[in-house]
Amino acid sequence: MSRRRRWSRAAVQAACVAITLFMGVPLYLITLAALSSRESLNRFPLPLVPTDPSTETMSTFLRSTGVTGGFLNSLTVGLGTVVLALVVGVPAGYAVARYAFRGRDTYQLSLLLIRALPIVVLSVPLARVFLDTGLYDTTYAVMLIHTALALPTTVLITAAIFVGVPREHEEAAMIFGATAPQAFLRVVAPQALPGIAAAAMFAFMLSWNEVLGATVLTLNQRTLPAQVLTTLSDSPLAYRFAGGLALVLPAVVFIAVMRRYLLNMWGTTLR
Amino acid sequence: MPRRARVPAAVLLIAPSLVVMTALFAWPLVVGVGQAFSGPDGATTAYVRRMLDDPYFWPAVRNTALLVVVLVPLQFAFALTMALLLRERPRFHGVHFFVWVLPLAVSDLAAGLVWLSVFADRGYLNSTLDHLGLDGYAWLSYQNTTSMFLTVVVAELWRSTSLVLVIVVAGLQGIPKDYDEAAAVFGASYWQRLRHVVLPQLRPSLQVALILRTILALETFAVAQALTGRNLPLLVGETYEWYNVLQNPNVASAIALVVLAVSMLAAVGYLRLLRDRTVTR
Amino acid sequence: MSAVVVRNLVKTYSGGDRAATDDVSLEVADGEFLVLVGPSGCGKTTLLRMVAGLETPDSGTVSIGGRDVTDLPARQRGLSMVFQSYAIFPHMRVRQNIGFGLTMRKVPRDEVDRRVKRAAELLHLEEYLDRYPAQLSGGQRQRVAVARAIVVDAAVLLMDEPLSNLDALLRLQFRAELKRIVSQLGTTTLYVTHDQAEAMSLGDRVAVMREGKVTQLGTPLEVYDRPANQFVGGFLGSPPMNFLTARVHDGTLAVGDVALPAPDHLSTWDGRDVVVGVRAENIQVATDPAEGWVPAKVEVVEPTGAALLLTVRLAGEQLKVQAPATFPAQPDAGVHLRATPSALRFYDPSTGIALTADLTP
Secondary structure, three states: OOHHHHHHHHHHHHHHHHHHHHHHHHHHHHHHHHOEOHHHHHOOOOOOOOOOEOOHHHHHHHHOOOHHHHHHHHHHHHHHHHHHHHHHHHHHHHHHHHOOOOOHHHHHHHHHHHHOOOHHHHHHHHHHHHHHHOOOOOHHHHHHHHHHHHHHHHHHHHHHHHHHOOHHHHHHHHHOOOOHHHHHHHHHHHHHHHHHHHHHHHHHHHHHHOOHHHHHHOOOOOOHHHHHHHOOOOOOHHHHHHHHHHHHHHHHHHHHHHHHHHHHHHHHHOO | OOOOOOOOHHHHHHHHHHHHHHHHHHHHHHHHHHHHHEEOOEEOOHHHHHHHHOOOHHHHHHHHHHHHHHHHHHHHHHHHHHHHHHHOOOOOHHHHHHHHHHHHHOOHHHHHHHHHHHHOOOOHHHHHHHHOOOOOOOOOOOOOHHHHHHHHHHHHHHHHHHHHHHHHHHHHHOOOHHHHHHHHHOOOOHHHHHHHHHHHHHHHHHHHHHHHHHHHHHOOOHHHHHHHOOOOOOHHHHHHHHHHHOOOHHHHHHHHHHHHHHHHHHHHHHHHHOOOOOOOO | OOOEEEEEEEEOOOOOOOOOEEEEEEEEOOOOEEEEEOOOOOOHHHHHHHHHOOOOOOEEEEEEOOEEOOOOOHHHOOEEEEOOOOOOOOOOOHHHHHOHHHHHOOOOHHHHHHHHHHHHHHOOOHHHOOOOHHHOOHHHHHHHHHHHHHHOOOOEEEEEOOOOOOOHHHHHHHHHHHHHHHHHHOOEEEEEEOOHHHHHHHOOEEEEEEOOEEEEEEOHHHHHHOOOEHHHHHHOOOOOOEEEEEEEEOOEEEEOOEEEEOOHHHHHHOOOEEEEEEOHHHEEEEOOOOOOOEEEEEEEEEEOOOEEEEEEEEOOEEEEEEEEOOOOOOOOOEEEEEEOHHHOEEEOOOOOEEOOOOOOO
16 A cells, blocks of 8 residues: 555544544543542542443432432333334335325425424413313323424334335235235235334434423423423532433434434435 | 236334324424413513523523534544544454444433533542642533633533434445545545545435434433533423423423424424435426 | 136326326237237336236226126236236245245145245255345346246236346356246246347247337237338337338339339339338348449448447438348448348338338328
């Protein structure tokens, strides 16, 4: 390799490392902070390496009022969102992929527009609507708003996935004796499953991370982010750091699992 | 013999989604407009005027606008750089990509808390400065508006650039190598190829990313809440304040509609600006 | 009895400016191998898919074995099909792919195994039965598609350009094998291709389609030797048929400066132009002039190995001429041409339709 090439390769690698440090170090720091004893957090300056590891901060956080409840609510809302988003979104995605129905372009356009709609615009009026219908302050309320938020992406992703399963496979199945539902179940669904799983995880993460809607729509049945947000100003630093780690961990797991699908999803939804 | 028109199965399949969208998008939108513009005695602009008179409103508008104007171009330059670096396929590019994409799944609240550990008065940044023998600084103090603003920018840059990165990388992968190679054969340098071959073909991806990110940037909320509380007023933060603390859903709705209006304007603006002029209508 | 009868099928796609199939009627006799051939957009695939039940016609009927199947879904028509892209299911092993049609019809397991084994042997797939499609080459996947189609023993076999995704050599090899297998089975077959050589080599009869209509239907020899119109003559054969304009005058055909004797049935065309069609292999070429031979100039010489393909210019028009491989031809050289009178075909210049002895203008 020529000298110049070697220099430019080194420069590229250096730049990558710098960016990786920028992205990774804060995550290291929050882990460090959340896994230090309370006493060490009161010291200044803070140690940059784990000198006093302890689960004290985390366990205090987990035992604080509303935290376990928050976890459970987040889990419930997340799973509920996934189920609803898939039940409503997968058939719609199939329709968009397979049928060139009149108004399909308008439908897809409105999905994109909705995805760009600020959630803040919906939260406050929805609170009013839910108050009137008695759904206020329930996990169902949050599930519904999260489903609405996740729906455009779910439909567009599943549509892209179904487009990836050639129509000829269904036709072949039907020539050889399958009814339309049988063709879907035996031939299309197995091929679409990984992608649908990806869409499901995406919906779950969206729900898990969502803060504003969950806060506005609940009082006692708070999800974890809502719980942390509403107690922010009153809570000590240690609590906040522990909360940060608790919220970040699922994200790391999510990305580790979803890495491969990320590019596929974005690549295909843009077409 | 002519055939009967087939019953549209498609309509049945999309019907549930239409119901959800109407019930949970269209209807609240209408209610929201109603909340902002009508009170117990009918249509009124009282809430709008209250909003405009509020001492926190115009600073919120200014901060939000400033945030978008500073953050979005920065993010795009950053994301583009990252994507182009990855394109060179350096060693460990898989690891790099993994770490760069991690913040994608982090909620904005968590991101705020993560950077809180860095910027707090007794946080890691000041600790590092102390180790180096330098004085600390009250990054998050309400007296230092510039640094408050910058901490939010940094936290958001950290968290939300990965979204743009994924879109750009996917867009780059969709560009056939042939164009770049042809340009190289005809003598174009790296920067020329970037400007004349790569970027134009990224335009659709960039357009989508721009619209999404701008609208999301207008909604910056939890990051600022975690870092600065109410000391840095932002539009959505004000909505939250009016709703939760001041118990006034009407003014909250009014502010939300301002966010909506600006978002729509931005989206239309981008669509026009980045229109594909090579396609005949 | 499993003849396929198609009557007056019309189908227009929304957004299309003309009908994809325009009142097409066709009969495939029991056990016959009929090939639909034509350029892309001619309607051959649409026609096949309407027979299959994958598209519904706007009007017209389809019958299989005397039974009207126009309103029946695909799976009730007793068909089998090989798709252009093979449509092999990637999540099933080869064994399950081949046996799919049998499994769907609830055939008992041991019989499925037996028949799958037999089909696999026929197509040399025995070693691959437990593999997944991703582990197979394109040619092998194609065989799986054919095996799946023949194992069900359907009354009618449909094939939509099954060889077009293979490379040239494989295509040639498999073409012969396909013909052998199908004739062994004796199934009524409807085959679609855009490749005219394939059409002629495989079909008992060939239907040449253009713009939604069947322009000629006949045995390969008939359509090759006696094209019913200029389109068919120019579509079949490699190189395509040569077409020249000649004026009929006093019982002669004026080709350039040379006058050739005109056949009797052209007497009504005296004083007018006709189009003369003649195939490259029916033109003899010589270096020296002779009585009744037409002079021409060589423009391009292309050796094909077995022969020499000459592009010559005659009376302002270009012709392809097939010469023996050893013929001493050079670009810009002058040569002399003669065509066997019985090999000449004549066409109406305005409609392109063949002028035969029974037709009057």
